Amino acid sequence: MDVKLEFNDDHKEVLRELMNVAYGSATAIIAEILDTFATLHIPKIELFHDYELRDYIIGKMEDNVFLCSQGINGKIAGESIFILNRSSMKNISKYFDLDDSATDEDLNDIATELTNILSSTTVGKLAEQIDSMVSFSPPSVHIVNKVSIKDDLKMKDYSQAIVITTSIEFEEEQIYGDLILFMQDDSIVWIKEKLDAIIEEYL
Amino acid sequence: MRILVVDDSRLARSAVKKTLKEEFGEDNEIIEAENGQIAVEKYKEYAPELVFLDLTMPVMDGFEALKQIKAIHDKAYVIVVSADVQEIAVGKVMSDGAVMHVQKPINAKKMQEIYKTVKFLLKAESK
Numbered sequence: 001m002d003v004k005l006e007f008n009d010d011h012k013e014v015l016r017e018l019m020n021v022a023y024g025s026a027t028a029i030i031a032e033i034l035d036t037f038a039t040l041h042i043p044k045i046e047l048f049h050d051y052e053l054r055d056y057i058i059g060k061m062e063d064n065v066f067l068c069s070q071g072i073n074g075k076i077a078g079e080s081i082f083i084l085n086r087s088s089m090k091n092i093s094k095y096f097d098l099d100d101s102a103t104d105e106d107l108n109d110i111a112t113e114l115t116n117i118l119s120s121t122t123v124g125k126l127a128e129q130i131d132s133m134v135s136f137s138p139p140s141v142h143i144v145n146k147v148s149i150k151d152d153l154k155m156k157d158y159s160q161a162i163v164i165t166t167s168i169e170f171e172e173e174q175i176y177g178d179l180i181l182f183m184q185d186d187s188i189v190w191i192k193e194k195l196d197a198i199i200e201e202y203l
Numbered sequence: 204m205r206i207l208v209v210d211d212s213r214l215a216r217s218a219v220k221k222t223l224k225e226e227f228g229e230d231n232e233i234i235e236a237e238n239g240q241i242a243v244e245k246y247k248e249y250a251p252e253l254v255f256l257d258l259t260m261p262v263m264d265g266f267e268a269l270k271q272i273k274a275i276h277d278k279a280y281v282i283v284v285s286a287d288v289q290e291i292a293v294g295k296v297m298s299d300g301a302v303m304h305v306q307k308p309i310n311a312k313k314m315q316e317i318y319k320t321v322k323f324l325l326k327a328e329s330k
Binding site: 013014016017020021022023024025027028031032037038040041042129198202203 | 211212213214215217218221258259260261285286287288289290291292307308
């Protein structure tokens with residue numbers, strides 16, 4: 001299917017609130033694991049075409065980042081990508097009593113676990129709010145740089161992506177993360193129909 | 204009853220208003236505010252009997268708005284409706300005087316619980 005979908009302001013506003021609810025649930029679980037309190041921020045929602053997304057990601061990232069991906073199956077089919085920069089990963093590792101000697105392997109393990117919780121809870125809660133269910137593939141983590149990111153992101157498989165940008169601010173440490181949902185075109189069409197129904201009923 | 208609904212999301216305010224009408228009836232005056240600062244101003248202006256308050260909002264968040272509303276009227280009935288379900292967040296708003304913390308999204312079942320609680324509190328207050 002070759003579709004060029006656009007989200008208008010109402011679509012973005014509704015999706016922002018649905019994601020706010022979904023992200024709130026995920027953050028609560030992570031805060032409990034880390035035994036801390038996180039300040040939630042209002043997520044920003046954008047719908048990007050593949051060529052825009054590449055520039056957006058490269059523009060935002062530090063030289064190397066932890067790129068955590070997880071496959072999503074169901075009506076919302078695609079892939080979630082959670083991008084964490086190295087300083088955020090170092091800050092997270094402090095909650096696991098790891099000092100500066102933490103290896104990339106240690107950080108990968110933590111990133112895998114956090115991605116599994118964050119991505120599956122967020123997408124699962126989003127699906128629940130629009131009367132759907134999803135299942136997930138095991139997450140994988142790669143450390144990537146600006147040069148290799150084009151190959152590491154499987155953007156070629158998707159024409160569009162919903163980008164949800166937020167940061168999790170813990171009591172002691174600042175953690176910045178971008179959660180990106182790549183969706184198959186059929187799924188984006190389906191979500192847009194669901195958003196239209198919500199707009200019709202509530203706005 | 205005069206009710207103040209505070210949320211930066213139109214969808215969330217609309218969901219509260221819709222379920223409110225279903226459970227509390229049509230005869231309520233509903234006032235809206237899109238952040239904590241406006242909520243405090245409208246609280247002073249309208250003195251609502253009940254407040255539905257979100258926590259994560261721009262300009263002034265719900266934690267601060269709750270404190271300021273309770274400073275204006277320590278018996279204000281504030282129901283927090285939020286996506287922030289962390290134990291610490293719930294504990295904080297309850298210790299700051301909220302009547303209840305309800306997880307978003309609001310629905311008929313949750314609004315029925317709110318209705319029962321508010322009815323009980325009003326009855327107890329009138330005795």
